[in-house]
Amino acid sequence: MNYRYSRSYTGPVQAVIFDWAGTVVDFGSFAPTQVLIDALAGFGIEISMAEARIPMGLAKWDHIRALGDMPQVGARWQAKYGRAMSDGDVDAVYEAFMPLQIAKVGEYSHLIAGALDSIAALRTKGIKIGSCTGYPGVVMQALTPIAAERGYSPDCIVATDDLPPGGRPGPWMALENVIKLGVSDVAACVKVDDTVPGIDEGLAAGMWTVGLSASGNEVGLTAEEWAALGPAEQARKRAVAQKKLYLAGAHYVVDTIADLLPVIAEIEARIARGERP
Known part of the structure; x- marks a missing residue:
């Protein structure tokens, strides 16, 4: 049975x-997206709001990594620095991003x-x-x-x-x-x-x-x-x-x-x- x-x-x-x-x-x-745009601009990399929104919802380090893996953003990084965005580069962008995010999060x-x-x-x-x-x-x-x-x-x-x-x-x-x-x-x-x-x-x-x-x-x-x-x-x-x-x-x-x-x-x-x- x-x-x-x-x-x-x-x-x-x-x-x-x-x-x-x-x-x-x-x-x-807007708080996470606009601040990411500002952080990457500090590295000489311009991204649009539409691009910044594509990986939204991920943890912020993962979000930056995902942006760097996007062909069009990766090509801009390659043109600027002569190499693909590494995890060390992601760390650097993240470290620049965090103080901006903390300062701006309440504003948005x-x-x-x-x-x-x-x-x-x-x-x-x-x-x-x-x-x-x-x-x-x-x-x-x-x-x-x-x-x-x-x-x-x-x-x-x-x-x-x-x-x-x-x-x-x-x-x-x-x-x-x-x-x-x-x-x-x-x-x-x-x-x-x-x-x-x-x-x-x-x-x-x-x-x-x-x-x-x-x-x-x-x-x-x-x-x-x-x-x-x-x-x-x-x-x-x-x-x-x-x-x-x-x-x-x-x-x-x-x-x-x-x-x-x-x-x-x-x-x-x-x-x-x-x-x-």
Whole structure:
């Protein structure tokens, strides 16, 4: 006789784990991208905002490495220095980048409209608020008190260099949130992010994933620039971002964190039916 044990979590969402830039703060995710542009300019290498955004979501050292591996950026480095960008060169750019990032992160990291209301509503439901980021710990040491002054203090913060295995697209930061928050099942967690590596992270950790299109890296506009677009242009840009995030495996994609609560309700209904991410 064959026996098969089937177990599905059917309780409520226990935790929502948010990214930072482009998700809760920094509409358009400018702090990491603009500072990378500035850092590379110090080495005589010009990159566009569109190029800077391509590896977004990765840890910052990995982001710089990925930029150097892009054929067009690699060719500029080769022309300037007569060699391909080495890991030592990445170290040098990273060391120049970090002080700039620490100095500038608060300037860009204003809360996205609706963030505090959505987070307060989640807390009212007893849902814990986790977070992880492509920023290293030294940047988060600068950003955390600034965000707190602006009203945002998550229950857990995990930086990309807090864990030996590394950051995204691996599951480790998301799973560290599970441990620190005392969540009983990864299927009770929702990962919210604006980048493909962030969606990959949530999926690798066995979580529900929600992508953010309008506020994040894929659209890459300030809140004012987004609001100034006509409905047709918003729809066009939204569709491009949605497609990329859905192709990465996101279970849902919405414009901003302000649109999150109905999705959480739908996820809870699916969990109650025995569905898993």
